Amino acid sequence: MKTNRRDFIGTGLAIAGTLTTSLSSFSDEPDKLGPLTKHTLPQLSYGYADLEPHIDAMTMELHHSKHHKAYVDGLNKAESELAKARATGDFSLIQHWSKQCAFHGGGHALHSLFWNIMIPTSKGGGVLDPCTLADAIVSSFGSFESFKKQFTAAALAVEGSGWAILHYRRDDGALIILQAENQHKLSVWNTTPILAIDVWEHAYYLKHQNRRSDYITAWWNIINWKAVHALYEKAKGA
Numbered sequence: 262m263k264t265n266r267r268d269f270i271g272t273g274l275a276i277a278g279t280l281t282t283s284l285s286s287f288s289d290e291p292d293k294l295g296p297l298t299k300h301t302l303p304q305l306s307y308g309y310a311d312l313e314p315h316i317d318a319m320t321m322e323l324h325h326s327k328h329h330k331a332y333v334d335g336l337n338k339a340e341s342e343l344a345k346a347r348a349t350g351d352f353s354l355i356q357h358w359s360k361q362c363a364f365h366g367g368g369h370a371l372h373s374l375f376w377n378i379m380i381p382t383s384k385g386g387g388v389l390d391p392c393t394l395a396d397a398i399v400s401s402f403g404s405f406e407s408f409k410k411q412f413t414a415a416a417l418a419v420e421g422s423g424w425a426i427l428h429y430r431r432d433d434g435a436l437i438i439l440q441a442e443n444q445h446k447l448s449v450w451n452t453t454p455i456l457a458i459d460v461w462e463h464a465y466y467l468k469h470q471n472r473r474s475d476y477i478t479a480w481w482n483i484i485n486w487k488a489v490h491a492l493y494e495k496a497k498g499a
């Protein structure tokens with residue numbers, strides 16, 4: 262890995278002074294801090310009233326233009342703050358902004374999915390024609406009816422606010438149904454993990470006891486970057 266971290270930090274510090282006054286000014290300079298994606302509220306392919314009577318127009322309008330918009334704005338804000346932290350080297354709020362990234366990023370991803378997987382009944386909503394997906398549902402759940410019962414039960418039983426989500430598991434090609442409380446638990450959707458460190462105590466306690474930072478410092482010496490690179494390429498091709 263030949264990232265020139267010293268140059269990167271130097272560049273970041275050099276422009277750090279401007280960051281407190283204008284976030285938008287540095288988001289226009291992606292080469293300085295890494296590109297900042299400007300997340301935007303997706304357009305719906307149907308009108309707010311078009312899902313009536315199943316979902317009412319007022320709910321759709323508030324849900325899309327207010328609630329989803331707040332997630333988009335929150336995600337942009339969180340990612341700007343993390344870029345600012347990289348530039349200044351001040352990671353004192355890393356936990357807060359990481360959580361904000363997950364909360365708003367999760368909301369943005371799931372709502373984008375939600376709008377996309379609905380269509381007015383008059384245009385074919387609710388109809389699953391024979392296809393590879395229909396086959397996969399049958400092979401994963403036994404029948405469409407048993408899939409529908411499990412999905413409905415999972416959605417009904419979500420504790421508090423949340424989602425029921427049908428996932429494709431690449432390892433074995435299975436479809437699985439999971440619940441999400443809120444829209445995240447510090448994680449997010451539509452992303453592929455390519456590097457991870459286990460910081461449960463069982464991963465380091467015998468050698469490092471309670472010194473998690475020693476373990477994290479040591480761990481950087483044993484990363485297989487070729488493997489991470491391979492996962493990155495595989496994820497891009499997905």
Ligand code: MN3
Pocket residue numbers: 324328372
């Ligand atoms: Mn919602």
